[in-house]
Amino acid sequence: MSFFLGSRRRQFEQMVRPLMKPLYQAAYRLARQAEWAEDLTQDTLVRAYERFHLFTPGTNFRAWLFTILTNLYLNDCERSRRRPTQVPIHGNTNSEEAWDFPSLRVEDDPEAALLLGLLPEHLQSALDALPEEFRLAVILVDMEDMSYQEAADGLNIPVGTVRSRVSRGRAMLRQRVFHALQQRLTTTERGS
Amino acid sequence: MKTLLCEEVQNRLSFYVENSLSAVEKTEIEAHLQGCSACQIEAEAYQRLKSGMQALKQNQSFIEPPERVWKQARMAWNEQDARQTRWNRGRVAVVACLLLCLVGISWARRYNAQPFPLQAVLQDYERVALAHGTPKPEMETSDADQASVWLKRQIGGDVPPIPLSLSGAKLIGAGSLSPEQPTIGRLFYQTPKGILILYVAPHRTTFNNTQTTKLDGRVFYVSHPKENMTLLAWEYNSVGLGMMAGMSQSDASPYALDARRLTDSLQ
Numbered sequence: 001m002s003f004f005l006g007s008r009r010r011q012f013e014q015m016v017r018p019l020m021k022p023l024y025q026a027a028y029r030l031a032r033q034a035e036w037a038e039d040l041t042q043d044t045l046v047r048a049y050e051r052f053h054l055f056t057p058g059t060n061f062r063a064w065l066f067t068i069l070t071n072l073y074l075n076d077c078e079r080s081r082r083r084p085t086q087v088p089i090h091g092n093t094n095s096e097e098a099w100d101f102p103s104l105r106v107e108d109d110p111e112a113a114l115l116l117g118l119l120p121e122h123l124q125s126a127l128d129a130l131p132e133e134f135r136l137a138v139i140l141v142d143m144e145d146m147s148y149q150e151a152a153d154g155l156n157i158p159v160g161t162v163r164s165r166v167s168r169g170r171a172m173l174r175q176r177v178f179h180a181l182q183q184r185l186t187t188t189e190r191g192s
Numbered sequence: 193m194k195t196l197l198c199e200e201v202q203n204r205l206s207f208y209v210e211n212s213l214s215a216v217e218k219t220e221i222e223a224h225l226q227g228c229s230a231c232q233i234e235a236e237a238y239q240r241l242k243s244g245m246q247a248l249k250q251n252q253s254f255i256e257p258p259e260r261v262w263k264q265a266r267m268a269w270n271e272q273d274a275r276q277t278r279w280n281r282g283r284v285a286v287v288a289c290l291l292l293c294l295v296g297i298s299w300a301r302r303y304n305a306q307p308f309p310l311q312a313v314l315q316d317y318e319r320v321a322l323a324h325g326t327p328k329p330e331m332e333t334s335d336a337d338q339a340s341v342w343l344k345r346q347i348g349g350d351v352p353p354i355p356l357s358l359s360g361a362k363l364i365g366a367g368s369l370s371p372e373q374p375t376i377g378r379l380f381y382q383t384p385k386g387i388l389i390l391y392v393a394p395h396r397t398t399f400n401n402t403q404t405t406k407l408d409g410r411v412f413y414v415s416h417p418k419e420n421m422t423l424l425a426w427e428y429n430s431v432g433l434g435m436m437a438g439m440s441q442s443d444a445s446p447y448a449l450d451a452r453r454l455t456d457s458l459q
Contacts, residue, residue, distance in 0.1 A: 009273060017262075024257030025249075038261050045265035049272060123244050142245040148212075163207075170206040174234075174241050 012052050015061050016045065026066060026144050030073045030136070032128070040076070044069040063150040070140065070154030077132075126176045134169030141166050196224045201231050209238040305396035308425060308432050309369070309376060313391050314417045316369055316378075317436045321387035329365025329380050339366040339379060347377040349394020349431050352458050356381055359450035361388065381447070388437035388447055397432025399425055407445050410452055414441065424448035428455035 023044060027037040047068050048055075055064055127135060140151040141162070148166070152159040201224045207213050208221050225232055320327045331342045336353035343351045343366045355363060361381040369376035369391065377392040399413035402425070406412070413425040413434075422444040425434035435451060437444035 009269060012269075020257050020262060021255075024261065025252055025255050028255060029252070038258060041257060041261050042265050042268070045261075046268045046272070049265075049269050123248055127248075138245075142242070143249045167203070167206055170238065170241060174206075174237050177241065177244070 008052065009049075012049055016048065016065070019062055019065055022062070022144075023065060023069060026139075027069060027073070029139050029143060030070070036076075040069060040072055043072050047072065060150070063146055063153075066140070066144055066146060067150060067154040070136070070151075071156070074155070123173070123177055126173050129176075130169055130172055134165050134172065137162055137165035138169035138173065142170075196220055198224075198228060198231055201225070201228070202234050205231070205235050205238050206241075209235065209242055303396060305398045306393070308391075308393060308397045308399050308402075308413075308434055310399075310402075310415065310417065310423070310434075312369060312376070313423070313434060313436055314421075316391075317389055317421070317438070320380075321389060321436075321438055326382070327364065327380050327387060327389075329378070330367035332365040334363050334365075336363055339363060342366050343377045343379070343392065347375045347392065347394045349375075349377070349392065350429050351377060351392050351394070351431065352428070352455055354379060354390060354451050354454055356447055356450050359446045360384065361447050361450070383437075383447065385443050386438045388435060388439075388444065390451060391434045391436065393432035393434075395432070396430045397425075397427060399432075405441075407449050407452075410449070410456070412448060412452070416441070426452055426455070429459060 020041075024037060024041045027040040027044070028034070031037045031040055044065065048065055051068075055061065127138065130138065136155060137151060140146045140154060141148065146154065148159050148162050151166075152162045155162065201221055204213065204217065204221060208218065211218075213221070225235060331339060333339050333342075336355035340351050340353040346366075346368050361383045364380040364382050366380070367378045369378060375394060377394070379390040379392065381388045381390070399415075402413040402415050404411050405414045405424075407424075410426070413423075415423040415425075417423065420440060421436070421438055422441045423434055423436050424441070424444060425432065427433070433451070433455065435444065435448045437447065
């Protein structure tokens with residue numbers, strides 16, 4: 001019996017250890033607070049071990065884990081224990097004042113900075129300022145690389161609703177972040 | 193191919209950029225993009241947004257979870273394992289107890305033998321067979337199978353069909369011993385030498401203070417409660433069988449042997 005538990009535990013740890021970092025980062029992106037992200041990560045690990053017998057071998061363990069994380073995050077929000085910080089988007093918003101997520105380090109990646117143009121200053125705060133349901137859908141699909149179905153499972157909503165929220169969330173982001181970029185492209189076209 | 197309006201295209205551009213549209217939709221959008229610079233700019237914007245999201249993620253990749261999260265999770269898992277082990281042990285103990293009870297009950301049922309009710313059988317035989325002549329069984333039948341099924345239902349034991357046709361006895365019917373002892377069954381036979389009754393006790397049976405005799409190499413318990421009365425008894429599959437006849441042992445023996453051969457062949 002203890003042998004069985006031991007082998008189950010070893011198998012679980014082997015699967016979950018490499019996902020600790022992405023799991024914590026995802027928790028951080030959802031919660032935007034270090035302490036809450038730690039609690040979410042730990043609760044996810046405990047819940048996942050509790051329900052490991054329900055995981056179907058051969059399916060996507062990462063998506064299964066992230067689904068638990070999303071559920072726990074939504075539970076926390078529903079119980080009003082915690083609320084994600086809402087930041088109104090303004091041109092001069094300093095995202096670091098609004099939440100304790102580390103700022104973008106574009107200096108480490110000059111190529112990305114060049115490609116993104118105006119993005120680094122605005123993308124985080126634009127994402128942060130999205131209504132919560134759109135923010136969650138966009139984060140899960142575009143940053144955590146979950147499929148629409150996996151995101152739907154995590155959010156407990158139909159997959160069509162996820163697609164709609166992702167589409168509208170991206171449109172809002174695009175409208176807010178790329179307004180200046182669009183102007184620049186138009187100017188360039190006229191110049192040429 | 194359907195011609196799309198700019199609004200229709202722009203609603204689907206983010207899906208086009210992530211390549212999650214069907215082949216038909218993709219072709220329609222590409223056809224539109226070839227002739228529409230405004231939508232091209234939109235598509236470019238979505239492409240950059242997609243890259244930007246990935247870059248944002250990449251920029252956050254230096255964030256490491258504190259080691260205490262893993263340590264605390266492992267402590268929680270240890271507690272879960274301990275709880276599970278206790279729960280499993282409890283379940284095993286409960287199952288073991290249930291099994292022991294079942295084994296005990298079946299053992300008791302199998303090996304807790306009860307004495308053959310010799311006195312009751314004698315009184316019954318005298319009352320039925322001697323006092324009233326031809327008996328009137330509760331279930332009148334000459335069919336041994338039918339009598340066996342009826343008796344099984346009445347007394348709950350394994351009663352084989354015993355026709356006794358070889359020894360020339362004729363089955364009259366079946367019944368239970370008395371309202372006071374409803375679990376002892378009776379099979380009535382008419383023979384040229386009188387009535388004989390085969391009493392069936394549906395449990396292991398002891399024949400205390402009863403002698404034994406061998407007939408055709410088979411051991412029988414034998415008793416003569418009165419002059420010219422013979423009881424020949426034996427066991428079959430934890431069922432006690434006692435044949436009472438108002439005749440001498442030598443006259444009763446062929447009938448008992450006939451029944452015994454039949455029950456032995458069924459074991």
